[in-house]
Amino acid sequence: MSKVAVLGAGSWGTALSLVLADNGHDVQLWSHRKEQADEINQNHTNEKYLKGSRLPEAIVAFHNLEEAIDQVEHIIMVTPTKAIREVSKQLVPLINDAVTITHASKGIEPGTFKRVSQVIEEEVPEEKRKGIVVLSGPSHAEEVIQRQPTTVTVSSSQLELAQEVQDLFINENFRVYTSPDMIGVELGGSLKNIIALGAGISDGLGYGDNAKAALITRGLAEIARLGGSLGANPLTFAGLTGVGDLIVTCTSSHSRNWRAGNLLGRGNDLDQVLDEMGMVVEGVRTTQAAYQLSQEQEVEMPITQGIYKILFDKADPKDVVDQLMTRGRRHEMEDLSNILDNQYS
Numbered sequence: 440m441s442k443v444a445v446l447g448a449g450s451w452g453t454a455l456s457l458v459l460a461d462n463g464h465d466v467q468l469w470s471h472r473k474e475q476a477d478e479i480n481q482n483h484t485n486e487k488y489l490k491g492s493r494l495p496e497a498i499v500a501f502h503n504l505e506e507a508i509d510q511v512e513h514i515i516m517v518t519p520t521k522a523i524r525e526v527s528k529q530l531v532p533l534i535n536d537a538v539t540i541t542h543a544s545k546g547i548e549p550g551t552f553k554r555v556s557q558v559i560e561e562e563v564p565e566e567k568r569k570g571i572v573v574l575s576g577p578s579h580a581e582e583v584i585q586r587q588p589t590t591v592t593v594s595s596s597q598l599e600l601a602q603e604v605q606d607l608f609i610n611e612n613f614r615v616y617t618s619p620d621m622i623g624v625e626l627g628g629s630l631k632n633i634i635a636l637g638a639g640i641s642d643g644l645g646y647g648d649n650a651k652a653a654l655i656t657r658g659l660a661e662i663a664r665l666g667g668s669l670g671a672n673p674l675t676f677a678g679l680t681g682v683g684d685l686i687v688t689c690t691s692s693h694s695r696n697w698r699a700g701n702l703l704g705r706g707n708d709l710d711q712v713l714d715e716m717g718m719v720v721e722g723v724r725t726t727q728a729a730y731q732l733s734q735e736q737e738v739e740m741p742i743t744q745g746i747y748k749i750l751f752d753k754a755d756p757k758d759v760v761d762q763l764m765t766r767g768r769r770h771e772m773e774d775l776s777n778i779l780d781n782q783y784s
């Protein structure tokens with residue numbers, strides 16, 4: 440059994456701590472708020488993020504980061520992506536022996552366009568880490584905390600590290616696969632949040648299943664297009680961290696991104712929505728990053744562009760849908776256009 444630090448005591452950090460505790464590991468859960476650490480230790484609850492759930496006593500919460508990572512073999516980072524750089528910097532002077540750093544956060548940094556593993560790599564020097572692993576897939580914390588069947592994928596450039604983290608988390612309720620495609624796994628988990636915002640907007644506008652299926656499928660096409668241009672294996676997007684995560688976030692009211700989109704589709708403005716959510720809505724920041732990235736890479740991403748206009752230019756969601764529906768005609772598999780043109784001639 441291992442001693443594991445989980446950094447970030449929100450919904451996902453707490454749910455992953457439960458999986459680790461169920462597997463017999465010693466879990467040291469770090470919260471940057473003292474009152475939250477106290478609540479977890481005294482009441483074994485985390486009411487703000489997982490209302491009504493009782494946590495195993497093997498989860499011990501810490502407010503002090505140095506104590507939280509003392510003697511651990513694994514660090515699991517699960518803060519919102521905007522805090523990853525800052526927390527990585529805080530960690531550096533506190534790490535004595537090299538550790539395996541896994542992250543389970545989903546986002547891309549605007550401006551730098553870095554994936555979370557790249558941010559960690561930049562901030563934590565090589566001698567302080569054995570390697571970096573990502574854990575991603577269709578997995579709402581609200582179901583994991585109830586030990587409902589869930590599947591995820593772990594990926595690392597070092598297979599043995601991915602397998603080590605697979606062993607750490609896998610159990611009869613939580614099945615863990617490995618993948619060698621870290622770029623694809625991280626991009627799939629991050630970019631699906633943009634489409635989940637779109638699915639929520641569509642539902643908020645009163646559109647039905649046809650529109651949602653279109654968003655998921657065409658969203659997947661543009662995610663794979665950008666991913667391919669950044670070095671991901673396009674097949675990864677057909678897996679758990681691509682289409683799997685798109686399905687779970689676009690069709691569930693557990694999803695923070697879907698919920699935020701739904702409120703936007705009902706006419707609320709972004710600041711109001713984010714205030715009301717009180718939890719991280721990663722898709723907002725990732726939309727900004729993906730929009731900039733698509734322009735830099737010259738990759739067509741019409742849905743992302745539409746969501747960007749709604750979020751940051753206050754475009755009317757109905758007008759954006761009209762624009763998407765009246766774009767120029769094209770083949771469905773546009774990257775195969777040349778082949779199809781030949782077939783038709």
Ligand SMILES: NC(=O)C1=CN([C@@H]2O[C@H](COP(=O)(O)OP(=O)(O)OC[C@H]3O[C@@H](n4cnc5c(N)ncnc54)[C@H](OP(=O)(O)O)[C@@H]3O)[C@@H](O)[C@H]2O)C=CC1
Pocket residue numbers: 447448449450451452470471472488517518519520522525526543544545546578579580581717718719721
């Ligand atoms: N929820 C889920 O089902 C899943 C979430 N994820 C990903 O996990 C990541 C975390 O999401 P989630 O747990 O849902 O988020 P939540 O909003 O539920 O919780 C975020 C947690 O991070 C803390 N936090 C915020 N800023 C900092 C900081 N600067 N330093 C330390 N801690 C900080 C918050 O503290 P405070 O209470 O003070 O704000 C809170 O405890 C995201 O990237 C998300 O995409 C991935 C899979 C599933």
Ligand SMILES: O=C(CO)COP(=O)(O)O
Pocket residue numbers: 545576577578579632635684687688693694695696697719720721
């Ligand atoms: O990534 C998730 C499930 O796999 C959680 O999505 P939300 O952040 O939209 O809740």
